[in-house]
Each structure stands twice: as C-alpha cells, then as structure tokens.
Amino acid sequence: MTDVLDQQHQVLLTPSPLQRVGAFALASLARVSHPDQLTADSFTAAVATMTRHLLATADVAKAADLGGFWLGASYMLWPNSKINPTARGKQSPAQRRELITEWRALPDPAVWPAAPCAYCDRPACKWFGKVDIPLGVSVEHRNTTAPGHEGTPLCYPCVASLWAFPYGASLSGGRAAAIHSWDDAFLAPMTRLAVKRTLAKAQAPPVKTKGDPPWYARELAVLEAVRSYDQRIHCGVELIVLSNSNKEQLLRVQEMGQPIAEWLRSTTARTDRRAGYRTLVAAQASKDASGEAFLAKRAFDDPAAVLHRTTAYLLGRVSAKRVLPAEVSGLAPLVYSYCIEVLNMDEKDVARIKDLAARLAALLGQDSRPGPFGGFMRANAKGGDLYGWFRSQSVQWLLKTRPAGMPRTLLPVEEYRLLFDDERAWSHRRLLVFAVMEALVEAGWQPKGSAEEIEDIADVAESLADEETN
Template sequence: MADVLDQQYQVLLTSSPLQRVGAFALASLAGVPHPDQLTVDLFKSAVDKMTRHLLATAEVAKSADPGGFWLGASYMLWPNSKMNPTARGKQLPDQRRQLIREWRDWRGLPEPAAWPAVPCAYCDRPACKWFGKVDIPLGASVEHRNTTAPGHEGTPLCYSCVASLWAFPYGASLSGGRAAVIHSWDDAFLAPVTRLAVKRTLAKAQALPVKTKAQPLWYARELAVLEAARSYDRRIHSGVELIVLSNSNKEQFLRVQEMGQPIAEWLRSTTTRTDRRAGYRVLVAAQASKTVPGEAFLAKRAFSDPAAVLHRTAAHLLGRVSAEGVLPAEAPGLAPLVYSYCIEVLNMDEKDVARIKDLASRLAALLGQDSRPGPFGGFMRANAKGGDLYGWFRSQSVQWLLKTRPKDMPRTLLPVEDYRLLFDDERAWSHRRLLVFAVMEALVEAGWQPKGSAEELEDIADVAESLVDEETN
C-alpha cells in the first residue's frame, strides 16, 4: 500500500505539453534540474510551496492589491475554485485559508479505498480522484458529465499529474489575461527554459503592483521563444511550441504555434557561430516595418512564414539602393546567414544554392559592364511580381554572347538546370529572391555601384516592395 501511495507523489512525464511544463516547474520549485530527481519529500515540499503562495492571498481583498498576484491569476487559471468563490468578499481570512488547504494540501489526498478505480488519464497509473475545469486548464466541468465516459465523474488523474497542472503557470508568462508557455519535446531544452520562466514568475508574484500605461509589444510571446532558442547553448533537437491559453469563465482560449526544429536550431547558431553572428543585426533590421521592430517580426515569421525572412532581406537591401544610391556594403557579410538559412531552414539543396550563386556571378559580370542603374533596375523589375524574368533572360542571353565576358565563364547565361530552378521548381519564388540577393552580393564584391541620378533610382523602391507578399501587422 505504501508503494501505491508513493506513486501519487512521483512525477512521470506524459504526452501532455502542459503537464510536462508543470513537471519541470515542480522540479524547479524543489531545486532539482529534472522531474526524475523529485523524491517524495521534494515533491511534497514543492506542493507545499505552491500552497503557501495561495494561502498568502487570504489577507488580500483584491487581486490588484499588493500580494494579489496569484489571486488575479486564479480567475484566469482556476475559475470557481475554493480560493475565488463568489462569496469570497464575505469570508474571513481564516475561512479562505481553510478552503485553500482543503483544495491544495497534499495531506488531503483520499485514501486508496476512495479512489475511483480507473487509471490516470495522463500517466495510466491509478487515479486518486475525479477532476474538472477547476484543476485542468481548458477541461470540462465535473458538472458536465456528458463530456466524459459513462460512469466517470470528470477526468481521472493521479495526484502527481494534477500537481503538475497546478505548477504549469509557474513555467508560463502570465499577462493580458492569458498564460503563454514555451514547450518542446527536447527535455534538455525545456528544462532551462522552464527554470527561467519559474524564476521570472516568482519575481513577478513578489513585486509590488505598478500601474503604467501599457506599451504595445509586437509579437512579444513569439519574441520570447526566439530569445530562448538563441540563448540556448546546446543543439536543439525538436521543434519549439508556443502555447497561449486562458481557462477563465469569460474566455476559453487556446492557440498553439510551432517553430520548427530547423529554424530553432538555425536561430541558435546565430549566436554560437562567428560567421553568422556578424550579420544577424543586419538581417534583423531587414525584417522591420514602420511599426514593428525587426527582431519581433523575425520571431513572428519564424513561426508563420519562414520563406518571408529571405524575401524581406532581399527587398530591404534593394530598398537601400533606392534610398542611398549605393549597393549596401554589408551584403557580403550577410551571405553566411542567407545561404545557411536557405539550406538549413528552407530546405534548399546545397547544389541548387551553388548553381544560383554561379548564375549570380554571370549576371553580375553582365550588369557590371554598365555603370548606369538602368540595366540593374531592369533585372530587378523583371524579377518582381508581374515582371517577365524569362523574357529578360532571353534578351540578355544575346547580350551575354555579344559583350565581353570573363574567359572562365560559360557561353550560356541560363543553362537548362538553372531555368528549372527559377521557373519549374516548387521553390522557384524563393530561388528568385535568393538570386536577387546573390546578384547584389556579387556586384558589391566586384566593386560595382550604380552611377545615376536620384530619379533613375526612384523606381527601385517600388520594385523592392513588389518582391514580398503583402503582410499586415
């Protein structure tokens, strides 16, 4: 019997992201790196710590008062629980404490004879009780039993799994009436991310409430995931999920986004590899809009549209040509980032990238024979939406044969294999954007700059905008 009871205090990682985050949060509260290291005593001490945090709200009248952090969070996480009943304003502090202990104290665990004789819905060990919305984020109320199997009075859970669900908010960012959680199936990554979140949540809970006018933070939650990936010091082996939810009675909300493993690992490499660190800030600047900072937009695109990162980078550099009258000198420094992104994130074949770079060298040799911005702008216009890139290549192939060209370059400007990359491949649009970047890089390395009036460069700005899809903030 002692073994059966001890199992209720031993945490197992399950297939539930929230339970997993909560398990690592419990470990952090107990001062150990991994849930596997939670002994029965350490588990109980972590639950006691969470219970003390709730008990401290017994003296608080309103959630906005000092010490009201967990009371405020309870309306979003545990509506209609024993710490926030409708009659709470009429209760004495001692009454509030008594109700919280009844709800959360591990000493109130039912005797095995009173258990429901069904397995835990998460870990398949014996469940100790039926649970519902009060304890399970986005779970059904135990009053609505048409959502459960016949004879089930809610969702059966063991004590360690429900305690993990109680703990998950410590591993989350609680703001704006919602909880945002970073999760990954890579435990080595999840552990430090959750540990940092617990540290921040505890600090926020202890801080005095400050009334300030909120400033708009574009894609702040996505940005937090980007920062977590870039600050990690080991290889990331799995994708990273951003889970945002609310369990309140006013709003049941759940949104799950995933940053794929390739882009998460690539982002990490921008801090660990010296050849990529230098160009990161330039890449970030290229992602910005008039209202959204570049790193925030990079984070957003990492989740929703990874190809847009390449498109925006090419458009940004081209826009600089129009605004400043020169090709950006930092284009070659961006090359390790751009080419690695295409191969590692956009899954372009390394040989295809090499072909595009070779084609860009030929185009740079062709365009570089004329210092006027017209030929350069003509290529960019042909590559834009509505442009006739194929027609441009047909006409320029003749010029390539007639004009002086480097002896080591072939007579054919656009071989069949390159044609397929730009016009027949499923990644043709991204291949063309990469070609735009590669041509600018090759021209900068050759020392070419457009020599013309501001008027001659004006329309390049319009071309730059046409290189990317319309994107709202």
C-alpha cells in the same frame, strides 16, 4: 497499497505539453534539474510551496493589492476554485485558508476512483475538471461521459504538475504563455528561467500596465530564449498561449520548427553569422513591429518571408542611398545558410544560383549605367518577364566579352528549372537577386548615371520593397 501511495508522490513526464511544463516547474521549485530527480519528500515540499503561495492570499482583499498576484492569476487559471469562490468577500481569512488547504491536499485513498490517470495510466486519486485542468470540462457538465464519471481521472503528481504549469509560464494580459519542447535538455532551463521570473513577479508590488503589449512580444520571447541557449536544439519549440477563465477560453499553439530554431541559435553561437544578424533584424522591421519581433513571427508562421523581406530591404537601401549596400557581404553567410538549413534548399541548387549570379554580375558590371541593373530587378518583380529578360540578355552574353572560364550559356537548363519550374521558384529568384547584389558589391560596381537614371533604379527598388511588404 504502499506502492500505490508511493506513486502518488512520483512525477512522470507524459505526452501532455502542459503537464510536462508543470513537471519541470515542480522540479525547479524543488531545486532539481529534472522531474526524474524529484523524491517523495522534494515533491511534497514543492506542492507545499505552491499551497503556501495560495494561502498567502487569504489576507488579501483584492487581487490588485500587494500579495494578490496568485489571487488575480486564479481567475484566469482556476475559475470558481477554493481560492476565488463567489462568497469570498464574506469569508474570514481562516475559512479561506481551510478551503485552499483542502483543495490542494492529497485525497483520502478511501475515496479514490477505480480508474487510471488519464495522463500516465497510474491509479487516479480523484475526478478533476476545469478548475484544475486548463480548458477541461466542468465537473457539473458530464452528459458526454459514462455514468459514475465525475470528471477526468488524474493522479496526484499529474494534477500537481498542472497546478505548477503557471509557474513555468509568463502570466500577463489575462493569459498564460509557456515555451515547450520535446527536447528535455532545452525545456529544463527555459522552464527554470520562467519559474524564477514568475516568483519574482509574484513578490513585486502590482504594476498596472497601460496600452497593448508590443506586437509579437510572446513570439519574441521564444526567439530570445532560443538564441540564448548554448546547446544544439533537437526538437521544435512551441509557444503555448491559453486562458482558462470563464470570460475567455483560449488555447493557441504555434511551433517554431527545429531547423529554424537551431539556425537562430547559431546566429549567436557562430562568429561568421553574428556580424550580419543586426542587418537581418533591421530588414524584418515594419512601422508596427520591431525587426526582432517580426523575425520571431515569421520564424513561426512564414520562414520563407525572412528571405523575401531581407532582399526587399536591401533593394530599399538602394533606393535610399543610391548605392548597392555594403551590408550585403556581411549578410551572405546568414542568407545562404538560411536557404539551406531552414528553407531546405539543396546545397547544389544554391551553388548553381550563385554561379548564375556571378555570370549576371559579369554581364551587368560591364555597363556602369544603372539601367541594365534596374531592368534585371524589374524583370524579377511580380508581373515582370524574367524569362524574356534572360532570352534577350543571352544574346548580349554571347556578344560581349566574358570573363575567362565562364560558359557560353547564360541560363543553363538546371538553372532555368530552378527559376521557372521548381515549387520554390519565387524563393530561388529572390536568392538570385541577393546573390547578384553580392557579386556586384564584391566587384566594386556601383550605378553611375544621370539623376533621372538613378531615380529610375530607386523607383524599381521601392516597388519591389513595397511588393514584399504587402
């Protein structure tokens, strides 16, 4: 029995993301870096700290009052629990404290169910339901379980980890948002920071917020966490948003894949990628969301859109400034690395596209008028005839003077396949547009012509930018 009792004070990491976040939150409350370092005494002390926070609400009349943070959070986290019963207004502070203490205490071994913990397979200490398990089924509704079951069996360390989960999350707008990863080295400092912020918020005077939060604020928080990390990220990063309230039951999980998470981190860690990051961010902005917020959103649900939107932004700059933007050169390390590391383009394919872009820049650069460059962009638009454009320009490539060392064929078979037969043909075309602009900027080419011709190239750029935005 001694060994079984000892297990009720030992935290193990399980396959449950909520339990894992909570386990690291317990470690943070105990001021150790990993759940493995929790002793029986430090575990008990961490649970006692959480209970003390709840007991502090016994003297609070309403959640909006000073000190009512955990009372307010409890309606979203632990509805109908001992901290917020229907009859709370009729209870004395002493009665509230007694109920809270009883709720959070280790049950007497005499009443433990003869069942293993659903999370870690060690002996469970009690049957639990929605009050303690986010989005679990109420213990009053058990018509789908075997006779004698009164909920989900959990051991004390696992249910304590679930109690600790909100410390490792951001609590706002009636929802809890947490960052999770299977990379423990990343999860530990992220949870530690979340615990620090939650404790500070719990102690601060209540603040009433007006209006909706900024667009994609939770996704942006993940992006900022990833970019602030100083080690390689080995797994994807999940954003978990949930509500366990009686008014709204919600669970939304989004994953930022490991390749893009590590690439975003590299935009801080690598000098050659820092310079263009601000331009990349500016390229993602919309009228509703900031550039970084939209970059965060696309990092979760549409990584290819980051490349497409960046190209559209540069074409929009052509429209606004009537020149090829110098920012293209600073963006090059970001764009090419993104295509290879995030979009999983083969390095040889990227090199072929750059070689093709060099030939196109040599061809287009022989004419200072903006028309030929505008024709290339127009052919690249949806509905444009890029193949027909290449067919006509291949003749010009043969007739005009070519730079030394460049082949006679403008569009070899391999490059043709990348632009027209590959499943990522659209992304390859967008990369080609970027690479052509880069090559022209490096060559010092700028469109020169009449006002009407400049206006025509601007109109083409605007149409392409609008196309990528919609």
